[in-house]
Amino acid sequence: MLLSLSNVEVVYDRVFMAVSGVSLEVPEQGIIALLGANGAGKSTTLKSVSGLLKPERGLVTKGTLTFRGRDITSLPPAERVRLGIVHVLEGRRVFGHLTPVENLMAATTMHRDRRAVAARVDEVMERFPRLKQRARAQAGYLSGGEQQMLAIGRALMTGPSLIMLDEPSLGLAPHLVDEIFAIIAGVAADSGVGVLLVEQNADAALAIAAHGYLIENGRVVMSGAAQALRDNPDIREFYLGGGAEPVDYARVKHYRRRKRWLS
Structure with a gap:
């Protein structure tokens, strides 16, 4: 197994428990989806893997993470990046004043072979023709979809074994969401990497994932094959919009959903 989390607990400021007993696995190849609403603990779970909790005063207090x-x-x-773990943060976070090529080069400071780095830049540009067309533009002037392509391309520059993507569809138009998810599926298939995908767009995520986990209030409340999750009536009602009647989310009792999932 590429990545395993076993009963991981994350606490912020030594007071607030954001993740409680999360266990999940990512295989050497393929896409695993981590689903849930805002504040469920999805991003915190990714940061526990990449090691980015400390700047936010977060700490793994229990459990183990193995790669x-x-x-x-x-x-x-x-050190985690050197092992092959890369984290594409929510909101893309490209360097707006740099060109796409300069953004890609910024991710290669650990590599001394400049010829190999240049070859990798060429590979990324071939994978993302639109970035090649905008090669001389400042990244801050790229569209949201192009910036997301750049963020994924920058992750590939590190030669990862595991790519973690946090809300790659955030703020994108529906037709761009389809394009970005097709790119993610292509990267997973062509590069032979493991992908841990955090998404609120459950339908898009489960369409390309092999397996999924649903997290609520810092706990995994359901997991299974992606198709089984898509067919589950609770998932369809609350995450895929497939209920028989429109759902008033403001009136949904959260504990009732969890009670059904855990029964």
Whole structure:
């Protein structure tokens, strides 16, 4: 197994428990979806893997994280990147004043072979023709979809074994969402990497994932094959919009949903 989380607990400011007992696995290849509403603990789970909790005063207080059998729970973020873990943060976070090529080069400071780096830049540009067309533009002037392509391309520059994507569809028009998810599926298939995909757009995520986990209030409340989750009536009602009647989310009792899932 590429990545395993076993009963991971994350606490912020030594007071607020954001993740409680999360366990999940990501295989060497393929896409795993982590679904849930805002504040469910999805992003915190990714940050526990990439090691980015400390700047937000977060800490893994229980459980273990293993990457290819190695305990990475206490490793610094840079060492995790060297092992092959890369985290594409929510909101894309490209360097707006740099060109696409300069953004890609910024992710390769650990590589000394400049010829290999240049070859990798060419590979990314071939994968994303629109970035190649905008090669001389400042990244801040790229469209949202182009910036997301750049963020994914920058992740590929590190030569990862595991790519974690946090809300890649955020703020994108529906036709761009389809394009970005097709790109993610292509990257997983062509590069042979494991992908851990955090998404609120459950329908799009489950369409390309092999397996999914549903997290609520910091706990995994359901997991299974992607198709089984798509067919589940609770998932359809509350995440895919497939209920028989329109749902008034403001009036939904959260505990009733969890009670059904856990029964």
